[in-house]
Amino acid sequence: MSKPVTIIMIEDDEGHARLIERNIRRSGVNNEIIPFTNGTAALDYLFGPDGSGIEHKGQALLILLDLNLPDTSGIDILRRVKENDHLKCTPVVVLTTTDDAHEIKRCYELGCNVYITKPVNYESFANAIRQLGLFFSVIQVPETIA
Amino acid sequence: MLQIALLGIAFAVLVVISIASVYWLQRAREDAAWVAHTLEVENQISLSLLQIRRAESAERGYLLTQEQGFLDDYEAAAGGIPPLLRTLQEQTRDNPEQQRAVIEIMALAEARLAQFRRVLELGRDNKLDAATEMIRVNAGRDTMNRIRTLSLEMSAEEQRLFRARTTTADRSQALAAIVTTSGSGLVLLLAAISIFLVRRSAAARDEAETRLRDSNLNLESTVLERTADLREANDEIQRFAYIVSHDLRSPLVNIMGFTSELEELRGDIFRRIATLERAASPNPMPENADNDAEPKLSGADKQLSQDFTEALGFIKSSIAKMDRLISAILNLTREGRREFKPVLIDTRELIEGIVSTVAHQAAEAEAEIHIEPLPQIVSDRLAIEQIFSNLIDNALKYLKNGVPGEIRVRGRQKLGFAIFEVADNGRGIDPKDHQRIFDLFRRAGTQDRPGQGIGLAHVRALVRRLGGTMTVSSELGTGSTFTITLPAKWSAANRDSQA
Numbered sequence: 001m002s003k004p005v006t007i008i009m010i011e012d013d014e015g016h017a018r019l020i021e022r023n024i025r026r027s028g029v030n031n032e033i034i035p036f037t038n039g040t041a042a043l044d045y046l047f048g049p050d051g052s053g054i055e056h057k058g059q060a061l062l063i064l065l066d067l068n069l070p071d072t073s074g075i076d077i078l079r080r081v082k083e084n085d086h087l088k089c090t091p092v093v094v095l096t097t098t099d100d101a102h103e104i105k106r107c108y109e110l111g112c113n114v115y116i117t118k119p120v121n122y123e124s125f126a127n128a129i130r131q132l133g134l135f136f137s138v139i140q141v142p143e144t145i146a
Numbered sequence: 147m148l149q150i151a152l153l154g155i156a157f158a159v160l161v162v163i164s165i166a167s168v169y170w171l172q173r174a175r176e177d178a179a180w181v182a183h184t185l186e187v188e189n190q191i192s193l194s195l196l197q198i199r200r201a202e203s204a205e206r207g208y209l210l211t212q213e214q215g216f217l218d219d220y221e222a223a224a225g226g227i228p229p230l231l232r233t234l235q236e237q238t239r240d241n242p243e244q245q246r247a248v249i250e251i252m253a254l255a256e257a258r259l260a261q262f263r264r265v266l267e268l269g270r271d272n273k274l275d276a277a278t279e280m281i282r283v284n285a286g287r288d289t290m291n292r293i294r295t296l297s298l299e300m301s302a303e304e305q306r307l308f309r310a311r312t313t314t315a316d317r318s319q320a321l322a323a324i325v326t327t328s329g330s331g332l333v334l335l336l337a338a339i340s341i342f343l344v345r346r347s348a349a350a351r352d353e354a355e356t357r358l359r360d361s362n363l364n365l366e367s368t369v370l371e372r373t374a375d376l377r378e379a380n381d382e383i384q385r386f387a388y389i390v391s392h393d394l395r396s397p398l399v400n401i402m403g404f405t406s407e408l409e410e411l412r413g414d415i416f417r418r419i420a421t422l423e424r425a426a427s428p429n430p431m432p433e434n435a436d437n438d439a440e441p442k443l444s445g446a447d448k449q450l451s452q453d454f455t456e457a458l459g460f461i462k463s464s465i466a467k468m469d470r471l472i473s474a475i476l477n478l479t480r481e482g483r484r485e486f487k488p489v490l491i492d493t494r495e496l497i498e499g500i501v502s503t504v505a506h507q508a509a510e511a512e513a514e515i516h517i518e519p520l521p522q523i524v525s526d527r528l529a530i531e532q533i534f535s536n537l538i539d540n541a542l543k544y545l546k547n548g549v550p551g552e553i554r555v556r557g558r559q560k561l562g563f564a565i566f567e568v569a570d571n572g573r574g575i576d577p578k579d580h581q582r583i584f585d586l587f588r589r590a591g592t593q594d595r596p597g598q599g600i601g602l603a604h605v606r607a608l609v610r611r612l613g614g615t616m617t618v619s620s621e622l623g624t625g626s627t628f629t630i631t632l633p634a635k636w637s638a639a640n641r642d643s644q645a
Contacts, residue, residue, distance in 0.1 A: 015400030022407075068392065097395045100480065120398050120469040122406035 005060040005141045007033045010042040010077065011095075012069050016118070020064070020095070023126050027133025039072030043080065046087060053086040053144070060141045061087070065112075067096040067103065075106065082111035089142045093132065149343045156336035163329030170322030177315030183237070184308040187244075188301055190234045195297045197227045198255060202290070205262045209269050209277055220266065224259055231255060244303055247296050254296070258289045387479040391472045398472070402465045409458050416443065416451050423447070471587065474600045478586070478607065486526035486611065488636050493520040493566070496527070497555055500535045507542050513551025520557035521564045525636045529608045534568070536601040537628050541570035543595050546623070563614075564634045569627040575620040583618070612636050 007024075011017040017035050024033070036042035046063075048055040063081065067074035074096065081087045091113045098104075099117040107115050116132065119125045204220035207213070231252045238244035261280070268277040280286075420443055443451055494517060501508070501515045508515060515538065523530070538553065545551040549571065556567040575583060579590035586603040609616045613633045620626035 013396055013400065015404065016396070019400070019403040019407075068396065097392060097399065118399055120395060120402055120465070122399075122402045125399060125403060126406070 005031050005062050005136075007031055007062050007064060007136070008042065008046070009033055009035045009064040010039065010069070010074070011035065011064070011066045012037050013066070016066070019125070020129055023129035024133040024136070026126075027130040027137070029133045029136050031136070039069040039074070039077055043072070043077060046081065047084065053084045056086065056144045058143050060143050061090045062136065062141055063090055063092045065092055065094050065096075067094060067098055067107075075110065078107060078110050078112055086144050090144060091139070091141055095132075149340060149347065152336060152340050152343065156333055156340065159329060159332050159336065163325060163333070166325045166329070167322060170318055170325055174315055174318040174322055177311060177318050180311040181308060181315055184304050184311055187234065187237050188304045188308070190230060190237060191297050191300050191304070194227065194230045194234060194251070194255075195294065197223050197230055198258065198290070198293060201227065201259065201262055202286075205265055206281075208266060209274065209281075212269070217266070220262070224262065227255055227259065228252075238300075241303070241307075244300055247300050247303075251293055251296050251300075254289050254293045258286065258293065261286050261289070384479050384482050387475055388483075391475040391479070394472050395469070398465060398469060402462070402469075405458060405461050405465065412451075412454050412458065416447070416454075419443065419447055470598055474587075474598050478600070478604055481532075481604065482607065482611070484528075486529060486636075486638070488524050488638070489527055490522060490524050491527055491530055492522055493530070493557060493564075496531060497534055497538075500531065500538055503535070504538060504542060507539075508551070511542055511545050511551050513542055513545060513553060515553045516555070518554065518556045520555065520566065521559040521634065523564045523632060523634050523636070525612055525632060529612060530632075533605050533608050533630065534566075536605045537568040537630075540601060541568060541572060541626075543597070544591070544626075545570065545572040559634060562634050563631050566630045566632070567627055568630075569625065571625040574622045574624050575618065575626055576622050577620070580618050580620070584616075 007029075009017060009020065011020065014037060017037070021033055021035070034045070036045065046056070047053045065074050065077060069077075074094065078092055078094070081090060081092060088111070092111070093114040093116065094107050094112045095116045095118060096103075097118050104115050114132075114135075116128055119128060200223035201220055204216045204223055208216035208220060231248065235245065235248045235252065238248055265277045265280050268274075268280065423444070497517055497520065501517065504515075534555070538555070541553045542551065551571065553568070553570045556569065558565050573591060575590055582588045583590050584602050584606045585599075587599040588603075589597060589599040606616050609630055609632065613636055615631045617629045618626060619629070
């Protein structure tokens with residue numbers, strides 16, 4: 001990545017988080033990855049104490065989002081990010097187990113940029129994540145708008 | 147019950163009143179007859195007395211005038227007396243006292259007439275003095291007085307009887323009137339009670355009807371409620387299955403992922419062991435050996451590596467199987483959530499389409515698929531396609547080895563239902579497994595074909611959702627026939643009614 005992009009990983013399953021991180025690293029992406037295991041903590045971080053998200057002004061962020069979270073639904077997080085003036089340009093990659101057509105459609109309607117289903121087969125899983133990593137290394141991410 | 151009893155009583159009362167009226171009227175008529183009889187008897191007595199008087203006065207007239215006319219009068223009067231008295235005797239036969247008086251009067255009248263005759267004979271012989279003498283000795287007057295007295299007594303007796311009988315007759319008539327009136331009153335009363343009871347029971351019936359209607363409505367709403375409950379429960383199960391299978395998948399990713407990582411680690415570890423072994427051994431291997439190649443191990447280390455590989459292999463194949471099962475459940479629940487859309491389906495064309503997609507498998511199995519004329523139906527196209535392709539797939543999959551397959555798809559229409567049959571000459575299904583084959587993840591017979599035991603469970607779920615039924619008839623070695631009965635015109639509404 002051309003700029004130091006911070007990857008925000010919202011994933012309740014620590015095993016998944018570990019596997020994802022490992023495979024992203026294997027694809028040669030060395031950016032900072034901040035993991036969150038629940039929606040509330042992630043929202044607190046993203047929007048800050050005043051809930052405006054202004055804290056991240058000038059930062060380049062990329063959000064890796066799981067939909068099945070214990071406290072909030074990933075869809076809610078997606079909606080709030082895309083509705084926020086500062087964060088709406090931040091790319092959101094939905095990475096989840098659901099391959100339900102309705103769910104996929106809904107995420108794209110809400111403005112998700114990429115939707116990836118986690119394959120159970122580990123080879124496919126690792127492959128998908130590595131390709132995602134390669135994708136991360138070539139895409140341009142905008143800075144959050146002030 | 148009470149009403150019938152009342153009506154019975156009313157009828158009985160009517161009958162009794164009728165009989166009593168007839169009886170009392172009869173009595174009244176009899177009493178009146180007796181009254182008339184009394185009057186007649188009195189009349190007879192007067193007549194007799196009058197006749198005797200006439201005879202007497204004719205006798206006297208003759209004695210005075212000697213005229214033949216008086217004699218004729220006498221004869222007429224005297225001749226009339228005995229019959230009159232006999233009639234009187236006849237009439238008073240019921241009354242012994244009067245009878246006695248009559249007999250006495252008869253005797254006296256006889257005697258009196260004999261006297262008259264004697265006087266008249268004397269008169270005819272011109273012995274007028276002797277005749278006058280006879281009259282003068284008063285013998286005749288005594289007899290006459292006696293007769294009058296007796297007559298008066300008889301009259302008095304008859305008067306008494308007349309009064310008594312009149313009273314009786316009056317009483318009879320009064321009784322008849324009372325019976326008739328009171329009976330009519332009673333009947334009217336009973337009729338009134340009956341009407342009251344009828345109206346009351348009518349009211350009760352109306353009320354019961356209202357209650358019945360209410361309970362019918364209640365029942366309907368209960369049924370609707372239950373149906374809604376069932377549908378909710380069904381939806382709940384769907385959601386449950388979906389969530390469970392989803393949540394099961396997540397840990398599976400970890401198990402699979404870390405197992406693969408372990409596998410990598412295994413490679414690293416055994417390469418290290420091999421390298422160390424090589425370093426320790428007196429004649430080292432050439433340095434240019436391929437690092438990625440399976441390291442050369444010996445003895446116990448080799449055995450360890452093999453055990454490691456075997457264990458990982460079992461874990462991975464189990465995970466793969468579990469993943470397939472979870473995917474199957476997910477697909478089934480997803481199928482259960484899909485909205486059906488009824489369209490007119492040319493069944494024959496649809497099945498020809500399925501047959502062309504399995505043509506390759508059919509050729510491999512040396513099987514022929516015959517499609518007989520099939521009825522058109524209105525149903526969900528995708529569901530029908532899945533049903534038939536599963537059944538035809540199964541028929542092709544489980545043919546008898548070495549026997550050319552023959553699969554027939556038949557159809558007919560009956561009472562608003564379309565009945566389809568998919569028959570094969572394959573290996574057949576043991577009757578004890580007929581239920582089992584429709585259960586999820588269950589299979590029957592020799593397990594020499596790939597499969598999860600999902601197809602028929604899925605087919606049956608679809609058939610049920612389409613408001614139909616599904617049966618199998620099969621014997622081992624002779625082939626199977628699957629019969630599907632579907633409503634000829636399916637609509638979302640009749641799905642609801644069968645839900």
